[in-house]
Amino acid sequence: LGAYDGVAVAITGTYAGVNVTFEASNDNTTWYAVMACRTDTGIIESTSGVLTANTTRGWDVSIGEAAYFRVRATAWTSGRDL
Numbered sequence: 001l002g003a004y005d006g007v008a009v010a011i012t013g014t015y016a017g018v019n020v021t022f023e024a025s026n027d028n029t030t031w032y033a034v035m036a037c038r039t040d041t042g043i044i045e046s047t048s049g050v051l052t053a054n055t056t057r058g059w060d061v062s063i064g065e066a067a068y069f070r071v072r073a074t075a076w077t078s079g080r081d082l
Helices: none
Strands: 006-011 019-025 036-038 057-062 068-074
Touching: 006 019, 006 068
Parallel strands: none
Antiparallel strands: 006 057, 019 068, 036 057
16 A cells, blocks of 8 residues: 555445455555444444445545555445446
């Protein structure tokens, strides 16, 4: 991530039952949950909870000095684009 201290995440597409978790790491091996601020409501969360089908949602994530960032998707029940 270099000189960046935050990322913007947008989830959109054709899917159902997805739950996303925001994670950061300094070594690309050990991952830690990080908090994200929803752009539509300002709610702070580390996981989205199960998103209803085809939901479009965005978050701003402050990652501090972490070298790596990922969004892990789980509970994916259908769809091909995310």
